[in-house]
Every structure is written in structure tokens, then in C-alpha cells.
Amino acid sequence: MAIDTMDIEKVVKAVLEKIDKKGHSMKEETIGVQNPGKGIFSNMDMAIEAAWKAQKKFFKEYNLEDRNRIIQTIREELMENVEALARLGVDDTGMGRYEDKLVKNKLTIEKTPGVEDLKAEVYTGDSGLALIEFSPYGVIGAITPSTNPSETVICNSIGMIAAGNSVVFSPHPGAKKISMKTIEIINTAIEKAGGPENLIVTVDNPSIENAQKMMTHEKIKMIVATGGPGVVKSAMSKGKKAIGAGAGNPPALVDETADIEKAARDIIAGCSFDNNLPCIAEKEVIVVDSVADYLIFSMKKENVYHLENRENIDRLLKIVFDEKGRLNRKYVGKDAKFILNSAGIKCEKDVRAVIMEVKKDHPFVLEELMMPILPIVRVKDIEEGINLAVAVEQGNRHTAIMHSKNIDNLTRFAREVETTIFVKNAPSYAGLGYGGEGYATFTIAGPTGEGLTSTRSFARKRKCSLVGGFSIK
Ligand code: NAD
Known part of the structure; x- marks a missing residue:
């Protein structure tokens, strides 16, 4: 088969483009990334891998004070963009009312609980001390609806990060632009606060197939599905910890x-x-x-x-x-x-x-x-x-x-x-x-019983027991 020299030139050019000036391959994470640094990937596996690395770094190198600072910066950055979010929410989905979306977004930014929601339990007695602490799950896969798209990304992000996790979002395809915009703003805030890259990620082509791929991926340790009965049932059937926030008819x-x-x-x-x-x-x-x-x-x-x-x-x-x-x-x-x-x-x-x-x-x-x-x-x-x-x-x-x-x-x-x-x-x-009264969330988990989800819903309870010490009664 004759090979056209033009074809060879094209291939060589493409390879060279993937090699930097020092002769190293481009960083693996950036291949397949649509918007580097803002968490938008063109491939679900890459997105999950990046979120997994981010979570490892987050848990190892960042303390509770860091988490607090990151959450505070997320709130500020979102509030600065709140009008744009409310407007895009209506334009992208073709649903809802601008002035009400403004209220919903502000409510979520201000009243979603942060790190303070993680309250340890302590038991003391003759045998010493036992602590029940809230620990992260790791990477959470969050499926979000078209009806409250930015609000759900916001409340899930705040609660899940406050609990020490990273998040892979699978938004509704009909709310792609608004969901991605919200994710980008949150990532900008994380960067501003000195947090790790890719703590919140998604794909630029959200679909039911991608959501299924995400839910079954071995590095996803918890699924949080906010939507109708179909997605909640599917999330609950994956053999891993799932929070289902399903339909209502109040x-x-x-x-x-x-x-x-x-x-x-x-x-x-x-x-x-x-x-x-x-x-x-x-x-x-x-x-x-x-x-x-x-x-x-x-x-x-x-x-x-x-x-x-x-x-x-x-x-x-x-x-x-x-x-x-x-x-x-x-x-x-x-x-x-x-x-x-x-x-x-x-x-x-x-x-x-x-x-x-x-x-x-x-x-x-x-x-x-x-x-x-x-x-x-x-x-x-x-x-x-x-x-x-x-x-x-x-x-x-x-x-x-x-x-x-x-x-x-x-x-x-x-x-x-x-x-x-x-x-x-x-x-x-x-x-x-x-x-x-009370805090805000747009993930209300009736089917799985967490109720109005907050930071502690996205954390695992772990026990630390010290025998023979710290009993000062
Ligand atoms: P939807 O069920 O059509 O979609 C929700 C999400 O699930 C989307 O991201 C969609 O892509 C995904 N999805 C749907 N079927 C799936 C499947 N088989 N596998 C994987 N992913 C799947 O819901 P919607 O129209 O976006 O939102 C409205 C519904 O969500 C209503 O029933 C409403 O009551 C419910 N909802 C519940 C809560 C809550 O907190 N309980 C909050 C918001 C919306």
C-alpha cells in the first residue's frame, strides 16, 4: 500500500505537538482535557482518574482549616457570578424563572453546611477513649438533574468537598452548559484558595451512558443520584454505597x-x-x-x-x-x-x-x-x-x-x-x-433515608479506640 508523504507529515506533526520543548511527553492528565484546570474532560475515565489523584492529594496535604478556606472562597466566587448563573440556568434549560433561580442559587451558596457539619462522637470510660470521626469516601459520583442544575452542583460540591472527597459530576445533558459553568466557577475558586486541581470534574459530553460508566467505575466509592425514579433505582443497584434523592408529588x-x-x-x-x-x-x-x-x-x-x-x-x-x-x-x-x-x-x-x-x-x-x-x-x-x-x-x-x-x-x-x-x-x-429554619440542600434523599443531605451525609463514620489512657474522670 502506498503511503502518502502528506499523511506521514500529518502524523509526525501530531506526535510532535504532544511533546514539549524538553522532549517529555505531555502530562497524561492534560490529554483528553477540554478545559485544563477547570475540571472539564472529554473522557469519563480521565475525569475519574484526575479526581482520584486530586482526592489523594486533598486528604493527605490539606487540613480542615484549608477545607474551610476553600469552601469560603467557593461561596464568594459563586456569589460574584450568581446573576450570570441564574440567567444561564434559564437560557440553557429553557425552564424556570430568572428571579426565582437567583433566590435558589443564593440560598444554596449561603445555607449549604460546610466543615462545621462534621461533629465527632466521643465515648470515655474506664477502658479509655473512643472517637467516631467522619472520614471521606474518596471519589463521589454525583448525578444531577435539569430542574435545579447549578443549585445541585453547588450544594453537592460544598458538602462533598467539606467532607474531604473529590467529585465526578454527571449532569443532565439538557443542562450541560449551566452545569459546566458552575463546575468551572467552583474550580476557579479552589485554585484561588490554593486547593488541588480537579477536585470537581465532569465530562463535556454528559449522557446516560457516561453516567452508567461513572457509577460502575471501581474508583467511584459513593454514588449520589438526584433525579427521577429511573436514575435512583439504577444508582441503588450498583452494589456500592448510594444516596438516592428521587421524585416527589407533594x-x-x-x-x-x-x-x-x-x-x-x-x-x-x-x-x-x-x-x-x-x-x-x-x-x-x-x-x-x-x-x-x-x-x-x-x-x-x-x-x-x-x-x-x-x-x-x-x-x-x-x-x-x-x-x-x-x-x-x-x-x-x-x-x-x-x-x-x-x-x-x-x-x-x-x-x-x-x-x-x-x-x-x-x-x-x-x-x-x-x-x-x-x-x-x-x-x-x-x-x-x-x-x-x-x-x-x-x-x-x-x-x-x-x-x-x-x-x-x-x-x-x-x-x-x-x-x-x-x-x-x-x-x-x-x-x-x-x-x-434550617440549612439548604437540593438533594433530598427520601428513598435512602439521609433526608436533607449535608456534609456528614457524604462522609464515612470511622472509629478510633485508645485503651488504657486519657481517662481523667
Ligand atoms: P431525570 O431523572 O430525567 O434526570 C436526572 C439525572 O439522571 C440526569 O443527569 C440524567 O441524565 C440522569 N439519568 C436519568 N436516567 C438515567 C439512567 N437510567 N442512568 C443513568 N443516569 C440517568 O430528572 P430531571 O428531569 O432532570 O429532574 C426531575 C426529577 O428529579 C423529578 O422527578 C424530581 O422530583 C427529581 N428531583 C429530586 C430531587 C430530590 O432532592 N429528591 C431534587 C431534584 C429533582
Whole structure:
């Protein structure tokens, strides 16, 4: 076979380009790197290898004070870029609302716990001393959703680094730009604070295949999956430690003792927050008959579109689900006005949500829509209300909201629904620490039981026992 000299020249040129002036091969880590120093790789194996090396260095050479400084710099760098992140979050995914994404990002930057969350346990007695300490897992594989893309990368990064790990992210392909931008900003901050390179990495071609590759890689010691039931199930089946933060369908239950006007305000605020994208957002309302009309009347004062006509509800139903009854992703996280107009229902005002009264088995009630569409179901009394709310939550153990002043009713529903988050008399986002107490996270692990994840969720408990000393009682 004749070899073209041009071909030989091309090959030689390519090889020479991989050799530096001193005649050494280029550093292995930089081959396949899309954006050197910012953690973006074009190959999953390379990304994991780089994160593995980074974690070894991090654990060996950096102490808790260093981790604290790095986390603080990450918060500052992210806050400087928060408007850009909120804007890109909307532009890249085509979902949500800028002003709400701003709130979500700020909340995560400020209220995600850091190193202080690692509190050791101590046992002392006649035999000496035992310490239970929180240690890193090593490299964590984190799968993140399209609905809160930057927020999940931020809270996972802060908690996982604070616990001494490195992280390989596998973002949703539909949120690639925003996820990569967030990762780049975090890496810039780590560099600024003198931290190791590649503590947070990802690939420039996120996909389900790459996520699977990441989860099964032997150097990934823990998987954290934030998303729908498919990915959570897959993560839990890999034979290694997994945290699953899965789907929800949060009901908001209203009884006759509630402050109805406040309940209406809170429910619309929660349900329309970022166009209903948060997994904790109110997805349906269940209200006792005696106050149902007043609740709907009060909601109508909150800049909503009230769909009264059955035909229009059916029109909406037709576009929200496809012919096979599957959720139409085209409308997830979209503005209520856009959804209404797409259904042929004229709406000129930028309304926050669409409300309508439906039967308890309507698809809007049973499916997690993630759109500002709020179905309302009327029940005869609290007994029926609790039973229905428990049924529509569907055992997700995610979030439930209740508006009531009756302690017995509140306690009964909280016990029966068994959700990870239970919000009383406030918008659902109070459960994430926005207008409510406690820290923030966008990885709420109902299925695996860690609850609202924080630094200690990403650390292993290890025991150190000293016998015959340090007992000064
Ligand atoms: P999604 O399940 O479509 O995707 C989530 C992530 O999983 C993405 O990165 C995706 O690429 C990946 N993925 C999906 N199937 C996979 C598979 N078989 N193997 C490997 N990776 C896979 O979810 P989404 O639309 O991005 O987010 C919305 C869903 O996530 C909702 O159900 C919502 O309730 C849930 N969610 C839960 C929490 C929580 O904290 N519990 C937070 C945010 C979102």
C-alpha cells in the first residue's frame, strides 16, 4: 500500500505537538482535557482518574482549616457570578424563572453546611477513649438533574468537598452548559484558595451512558443520584454505597381551621416558585369542602389563571401529556402563560400559575407535572383529606404541606404521610430554609433515608479506640 508523504507529515506533526520543548511527553492528565484546570474532560475515565489523584492529594496535604478556606472562597466566587448563573440556568434549560433561580442559587451558596457539619462522637470510660470521626469516601459520583442544575452542583460540591472527597459530576445533558459553568466557577475558586486541581470534574459530553460508566467505575466509592425514579433505582443497584434523592408529588392539605387567605398566598407562592421545578413544590391541593370555595376565591387574588371550563381543562390535558400518556417535557418548567397559549387558551398576562378544580383521580393530581399547573381536589372532611393526600404522595416519602391550626390534624397527617419534609403553614420552600429554619440542600434523599443531605451525609463514620489512657474522670 502506498503511503502518502502528506499523511506521514500529518502524523509526525501530531506526535510532535504532544511533546514539549524538553522532549517529555505531555502530562497524561492534560490529554483528553477540554478545559485544563477547570475540571472539564472529554473522557469519563480521565475525569475519574484526575479526581482520584486530586482526592489523594486533598486528604493527605490539606487540613480542615484549608477545607474551610476553600469552601469560603467557593461561596464568594459563586456569589460574584450568581446573576450570570441564574440567567444561564434559564437560557440553557429553557425552564424556570430568572428571579426565582437567583433566590435558589443564593440560598444554596449561603445555607449549604460546610466543615462545621462534621461533629465527632466521643465515648470515655474506664477502658479509655473512643472517637467516631467522619472520614471521606474518596471519589463521589454525583448525578444531577435539569430542574435545579447549578443549585445541585453547588450544594453537592460544598458538602462533598467539606467532607474531604473529590467529585465526578454527571449532569443532565439538557443542562450541560449551566452545569459546566458552575463546575468551572467552583474550580476557579479552589485554585484561588490554593486547593488541588480537579477536585470537581465532569465530562463535556454528559449522557446516560457516561453516567452508567461513572457509577460502575471501581474508583467511584459513593454514588449520589438526584433525579427521577429511573436514575435512583439504577444508582441503588450498583452494589456500592448510594444516596438516592428521587421524585416527589407533594400534596398541600388545607383544613377548615387554616388561615385561608394566608394558605392561598403560601400555596401559590410555593407552587409557582421557579415554575414548579423544585421537587418539594406544591403539586396538588386537597381542601375540605367547607373552605374550598373561599380558598379558590383567595387564590384568584394571587395573579393566577382560574380554569373553570371543563373543555379548557381537557385542552390543557391534551398538551401536557402525549398520545401515550407520557409527560410532555416541552412544557416542564415553562411559564403558565406560555402553557395556556399553547393549549389555545388565550392569556395575555404573566400569571404565576393555572388553578382548576378536578376529581381526585385526574392525571394532573397523580403525575408529578413540574409545571405551574395546580389541580385542586375537594374532600368532605379531614379524614378523607389525609387519606387522599397520603395516596397521591404515592409513598415517595418526599414532601407534604399542610395549612391548619389544629395540632391533632397536623400531627396525624405528618405521622401518616411519612415524608422527609413536612411544612406547616408556609410555602413548601420554607422546608429548604427559605423563609424557614434550617440549612439548604437540593438533594433530598427520601428513598435512602439521609433526608436533607449535608456534609456528614457524604462522609464515612470511622472509629478510633485508645485503651488504657486519657481517662481523667
Ligand atoms: P431525570 O431523572 O430525567 O434526570 C436526572 C439525572 O439522571 C440526569 O443527569 C440524567 O441524565 C440522569 N439519568 C436519568 N436516567 C438515567 C439512567 N437510567 N442512568 C443513568 N443516569 C440517568 O430528572 P430531571 O428531569 O432532570 O429532574 C426531575 C426529577 O428529579 C423529578 O422527578 C424530581 O422530583 C427529581 N428531583 C429530586 C430531587 C430530590 O432532592 N429528591 C431534587 C431534584 C429533582
